[in-house]
Amino acid sequence: MKFAPILLASAASAHTIFSSLEVNGVNHGVGGGVRVPSYNGPIENVDSASIACNGAPNPTTPTSKVITVQAGQNVTAIWRYMLSTTGSAPNDIMDISHKGPTMAYLKKVNDATTDSGVGGGWFKIQEDGYNNGVWGTEKVINGQGRHSIRIPSCIAPGQYLLRAEMLALHGAGNYPGAQFYMECAQLNIVGGTGSKTPSTVAFPGAYSGSHPGVKISIYWPPVTNYQIPGPSVFTC
Numbered sequence: 203m204k205f206a207p208i209l210l211a212s213a214a215s216a217h218t219i220f221s222s223l224e225v226n227g228v229n230h231g232v233g234g235g236v237r238v239p240s241y242n243g244p245i246e247n248v249d250s251a252s253i254a255c256n257g258a259p260n261p262t263t264p265t266s267k268v269i270t271v272q273a274g275q276n277v278t279a280i281w282r283y284m285l286s287t288t289g290s291a292p293n294d295i296m297d298i299s300h301k302g303p304t305m306a307y308l309k310k311v312n313d314a315t316t317d318s319g320v321g322g323g324w325f326k327i328q329e330d331g332y333n334n335g336v337w338g339t340e341k342v343i344n345g346q347g348r349h350s351i352r353i354p355s356c357i358a359p360g361q362y363l364l365r366a367e368m369l370a371l372h373g374a375g376n377y378p379g380a381q382f383y384m385e386c387a388q389l390n391i392v393g394g395t396g397s398k399t400p401s402t403v404a405f406p407g408a409y410s411g412s413h414p415g416v417k418i419s420i421y422w423p424p425v426t427n428y429q430i431p432g433p434s435v436f437t438c
Contacts, residue, residue, distance in 0.1 A: 223269055234269075301372060
C-alpha cells in the first residue's frame with residue numbers, strides 16, 4: 203500500500219488539457235474561447251456525451267469569447283498538463299509514455315457559446331497517427347504543446363466548434379483503457395467559400411470501443427500500421 207501515492211502521482215502527471223488557441227501568432231489566453239475543465243483527466247467511455255467537448259467527470263467552464271478565424275489558415279491548439287502550467291517542456295505537456303494520434307474536428311453551429319457539441323455535424327479536418335516510428339502525440343509533447351490545425355478554405359462561413367483531441371493508447375490493450383483528451387474552442391470562421399459540404403459524424407457515435415485504433419496494444423506485437431479512429435479527413 204505504501205506505493206499507492208507514487209503510482210497515483212505518476213498517473214495524474216500524465217493528463218493534459220487543450221487550454222488555449224493561437225491565431226495569427228496571438229494566443230487568446232487560457233480559457234479564452236476554449237471550454238476548459240478544472241481537472242485534466244481523460245474520457246474513456248466513447249459512448250459518453252462527454253466525448254464531444256469533455257464534461258463529467260471533468261466539467262468545463264463556459265466562455266463568452268468567440269475567436270474569429272480566416273478560412274484556409276492554420277490555428278494552433280496549445281496543450282498543457284494543467285491550466286496553471288507555464289512551461290512548455292515535454293513534462294509540461296503530457297507524459298511521453300502517452301502515445302497515440304492527434305485529431306481535430308469542426309462542427310457548424312448557430313451559436314458557438316451555447317451549443318453543447320453533443321450529436322451530429324462533426325467532420326474531421328486533421329489527423330496525425332503513427333509514421334516512421336513516431337506518434338502524433340509525441341510531436342505535440344516534444345513540440346512545446348503546439349498542435350497545428352488548418353481550417354478548410356471551402357467550408358461555409360459562420361460559427362463553429364473546433365474539437366482538438368489527443369488519444370493516449372498506453373493502456374488501450376483492453377476497453378475501456380484508451381484515454382481521450384479533448385476540449386472545444388468557439389470559432390467564427392470568415393472568408394470560407396462554401397463550395398463543399400462535408401459529410402459528418404456524431405459524438406458520441408463516431409468511435410467504437412472495439413475499433414482497432416481504440417482497442418490496441420502498442421507494445422506487442424510492434425505497431426506497423428495504425429488505423430486512426432473516426433472518419434477520413436475532409437478536404438477541399
